[in-house]
Amino acid sequence: MDKFDQHIVALLVANARMAVAAIAREVNLSRSAVSERIRNLEQKGVIRGYHARLGAAPAQVRAYMELHYLVHRCEQHAARLRNIPEVRQAFTISGDTDIMLYVEAATMARLEEVRSHIERLPDIKTVKTHIILSELIHNPG
Known part of the structure; x- marks a missing residue:
């Protein structure tokens, strides 16, 4: 280039x-x-597409959730998480956390419902939620 x-x-x-x-x-x-x-x-694949970048709705609640399982079968757990529309991304990461989720919910009440649902899934040991308060840097490049 x-x-x-x-x-x-x-x-x-x-x-x-x-x-x-x-x-x-x-x-x-x-x-x-x-x-x-x-x-x-x-x-050449340098430009792979053109996308609309959507902003969060004013009342939208965003959070990360750390999931800790009794039995570590991430792919099996991910299959269940795909059915929850508020779960936007799921990652395996290093450290004690088995899966890290990025979740967007319309309201705090809906986020609590999503968390409760996840807590009731099989083999869940703990769920730790981190509410996003503000975004300091957004660099999609």
């Missing part, structure tokens, strides 16, 4: 809906040259 490609990628990361004409003006290339560069970046 040369300096033009890097500049184009940076502009698209900042605004994936930026018009090719605007990018062309910004990088000082023709629209056709910018279109060709974007097409090449897509074909």
Whole structure:
């Protein structure tokens, strides 16, 4: 990637809906040259898609949950967790925690319901919840 490609990628990361004409003006290339560069970046896998980044609803509660199991079969437990729509991500991590969940719920009451449901799943030893108070850094790149 040369300096033009890097500049184009940076502009698209900042605004994936930026018009090719605007990018062309910004990088000082023709629209056709910018279109060709974007097409090449897509074909090489440098640009793998264009996504909408959704903000959390004002009343939304976000949390991480540490799950500790009596029997350590993470894949089996993950299959049960996939059925809970508020569970957005699940990770195996190093240390004592068996699975770390990222959960988004509409309200605190709903988060409590989700936690209660998870606590009743087979082989759960403990669930430790960490409510997200604020986001200091968001770097999707």
